């Protein structure tokens with residue numbers, strides 16, 4: 063699909079030939095330059111490639127630093143406030159011309175050079191038939207609010223790495239006009255949620271066009287009427303992302319709001335959103351003239367997609383249902399993320415029939431047959447329809463997102479294959495990773511550039527370049543880390559004082575926030591969703607022991623927390639409230655900060671500046687986790703339960719482990735044990751190692767751990783490694799029509 067996309071950004075017009083001068087010549091030339099300069103900035107802003115190039119961020123920021131921050135780092139919104147003339151004037155003042163030209167040229171070269179990529183040599187088979195990556199959310203940048211958390215950021219990182227590697231892939235998702243909520247805490251520490259309407263004109267998004275140039279709208283029939291969705295297109299480097307949006311004329315008023323919010327509704331809204339994502343997504347690709355070679359379902363939300371593909375096959379090739387199912391399954395791969403049975407989407411038969419009924423008619427299957435596809439036991443009329451079961455039955459291969467999660471997942475679904483041993487359950491694992499250029503601080507990137515071989519960034523998913531970290535001067539690494547830590551503390555002070563002012567706290571509290579935290583103190587960060595299993599308040603289990611840690615006169619500790627609770631998760635909100643209130647306890651002496659509204663921006667600041675990243679979920683409920691992988695890149699150390707990715711990452715000298723990787727059937731006992739272990743590791747390992755300084759004031763052993771962490775983990779838990787794994791083990795075999803093991807169903 064790569065070469066034929068009709069809606070690629072039109073390149074800006076070449077500089078016009080000299081025109082005979084009706085007015086003084088100088089003026090014409092400068093007018094031309096102003097417009098051309100503006101168009102180049104516009105082109106840069108309209109491809110989300112800029113989001114993983116900090117030097118392009120700083121270019122936009124230099125146009126107007128204050129507005130840049132106020133506008134949530136959104137270059138489209140920023141440029142709308144400029145005329146070409148004002149932009150040109152500002153560019154002259156700040157000497158930006160050559161930077162604009164340089165980055166514009168880099169983008170153009172990047173987009174046109176698809177021949178020398180890893181994908182060209184390893185995934186050529188996808189060239190004409192790309193992988194279609196379906197996900198309910200995509201987290202690409204804070205200015206594109208169509209994500210809620212980990213799953214979305216993973217999808218964003220996946221398509222960015224596919225772009226970087228040149229793996230032919232298109233993304234399919236939903237456009238949420240109100241995205242996820244903005245979080246604020248009131249004076250009682252209670253979370254309130256605010257939904258803001260996103261202005262479409264402020265997004266790097268345009269109507270997707272079919273091969274004849276007409277905007278694409280798809281329609282999906284249900285038993286009680288028709289749903290329409292229009293399709294938007296975003297350019298993410300070399301990857302195109304298509305988003306379906308139900309806010310179109312012709313839909314009933316309540317349907318126009320169907321895709322306004324992420325995970326906002328009841329079962330009925332959920333199944334309708336999933337219908338639009340799966341069935342609508344396949345119809346959209348068809349209308350766009352894109353024929354995928356592989357369908358990748360990222361989590362079960364999109365599991366209806368293969369049913370629509372089966373319909374296409376039956377219609378185009380005249381295949382019967384069973385044959386078409388086998389063909390489509392051999393082209394479909396599925397990633398599951400949820401280690402608890404209750405976390406999987408399940409719908410009752412009435413909702414399924416209402417929404418899939420018309421498609422079922424076209425597939426020529428009975429209600430019982432359809433329901434059977436979503437049941438472990440097809441004959442059991444009491445079993446609801448499970449999206450994960452459907453996904454497992456209509457895909458050739460499934461994977462979980464870490465080694466440990468693989469074991470849990472195989473056990474969880476073993477009853478789908480009662481004739482097999484647990485190890486033979488066809489669910490593998492590909493551990494999640496992060497898109498390095500998006501999460502790596504500019505200062506660290508420069509340090510790596512100075513010490514790693516030229517062009518190392520192209521091999522960032524391989525171990526070799528990273529071994530050079532051991533030759534870096536410890537002082538240089540330490541200084542770089544500390545400059546990032548200072549940036550984080552400045553960010554915390556700015557944010558927290560603003561939060562206090564908004565809540566109407568007394569002036570002295572606002573003033574104190576301006577001096578919150580101390581760069582010399584060991585700083586531990588905890589940023590994640592406040593779901594109870596993540597146990598945000600575990601470290602508070604023993605108040606006196608924590609107070610002693612934080613207030614140790616020689617070796618103090620400070621904590622930064624951030625995270626949202628799902629709007630319907632009362633226990634999660636109570637955790638936030640507890641934390642907000644405990645934070646004020648005088649025994650902790652202002653050593654604790656809470657940042658509101660955790661998002662990609664807050665996360666980026668935290669993972670780039672902390673000394674230690676704390677992760678203490680109840681094992682084995684964290685399928686993978688990725689925030690700790692972002693910390694690695696920037697020199698922070700992980701302190702984590704041996705769960706998710708950390709269970710396979712920790713080697714004894716690249717960070718810290720809480721507990722021994724065991725869990726008790728009784729949660730209370732598990733929590734007590736883990737809290738005890740957490741305190742012990744902090745008191746005996748983390749704190750002493752951090753404060754053990756040599757004659758130059760450097761924590762030698764700590765810096766060694768930083769280097770080990772970077773050299774052993776950065777490449778292994780990168781999205782580049784992850785996408786290469788998906789390509790080799792899932793996409794290429796699926797696109798090659800290599801037959802799959804059908805005995806599974």
Ligand SMILES: *Cc1c(COP(=O)(O)O)cnc(C)c1O
Pocket residue numbers: 210211212213215589590591660661662665666686687688689690
């Ligand atoms: C990376 C990221 C996550 C995922 O991190 P976990 O370790 O799974 O919690 C969640 N939210 C945001 C905003 C992120 O950037």
